Amino acid sequence: MRFCAISSGSSGNCTFIETQEHRLLIDVGLSARTIEGMLKEKKIDPATISAIFVTHEHADHIRGVGVWARRYKIPVMATAGTWKGMERSIGQVPGELRVEIVSGKGYRMGDLRIESIPTCHDANDPCAYTVESGGRKVSVITDTGMTTPVMYKHLCESDIAVIESNHDIDMLMHGPYPAALKRRIRSNLGHLSNQDCGELLCRVREYNPNGTFLLGHLSEENNRPGLALSTVSTMVAEKLGTSGPIDLTARDRSTDIYIV
Ligand SMILES: [Zn+2]
Ligand SMILES: [Zn+2]
Structure with missing residues (x-):
């Protein structure tokens, strides 16, 4: 599989995941035109994306979803609550492109299986995602005020994952x-801090020494990339060497x- 965090942060989120048969986007949180440009820089043709999976209805996850779905005529997958929450902001998505999924369930699409993971966040029915193909697994888990045993399990099994260090x-x-x-940010329905992320990774690393973890959804106002990286890395290194x-x-x- 190929995996790229196209953009991540409180200003806009989008992740690219590719298997042999499919190319997916998880969230289109910047304008469609901006994400198209960022994909093209990576030599990825936007017209080859086969589906969009949406995590929740906050603006930094849906800004380009409607335009993208209409422009490329590809399906958008989201929970019923997320559809309800985003309907007015993304404009009309034709019925045949509108797919309702159930949080916590797995779906097969050709050579991949994607599972939605319920998150703890102040949105209607938010979720994260994990994708498996050819014995490999990748995950994107952000916008959650708490971690759950299901998240922990998927992170332990992931070859690469974005995890929140807000x-x-x-x-x-x-x-x-x-x-x-x-x-709100500190609550169980808010966001994981650098310190929360470090604690989670300390536990995950014991079982997953080789997986790559990308710190995601950094706040522009309340974080610095270097600080996030040093806080999390130091916590894990102090615990596990x-x-x-x-x-x-x-x-x-x-x-x-x-590439995993
Ligand atoms: Zn967000
Ligand atoms: Zn959010």
Whole structure:
């Protein structure tokens, strides 16, 4: 499989996953035109994408979904709650392209199996995704205020995964956000901090020493890429002696294409 975090962060999210038979996008959270440009830079023809899977209805995940579906006539998969939440903002998606999925279920598409993973987030019916093909597994787990045993299991089995490292707790608490927003971000329905991500990775690494983990959905206001990477890597290295492969995603450029 090939895997690339096209864009990740509180300003817009999109992940590219390729198997022998399919090319998927998880979320189109920037304008369709911006994502098209970022794919082309990676020599990926936007017209070859076969489906979009949406995690939840927040703007940083759906901005380009409607335009993309209409332009390329490809199906959009989302839970009933996410459809309800995004319908007005993405415009009309023709009935035949509108697919409702159930959170927590697995779906087969040619040579791949994709499973939605319920997340803990302040949206209608949010989920993350894990994709398996040819004995390999990749996952994208962001926008969750807590981790669950199902997330942990999939991360232990993943060859590569984006996991959320949204904010540094000190930067958030001493930063300019209003108190209610700080509480929302820190709540069980908010976002994982660098410290939460480090704790999760310490547990996952014990069972998955070689998987590559990409820190994702970094806040522009309450985090710094170098700080996220050093916080998480240091926590894992202090516990296990080595951090293993941990990389960053970015909001304004795509990661390398990883092959697993
Ligand atoms: Zn988000
Ligand atoms: Zn969100």
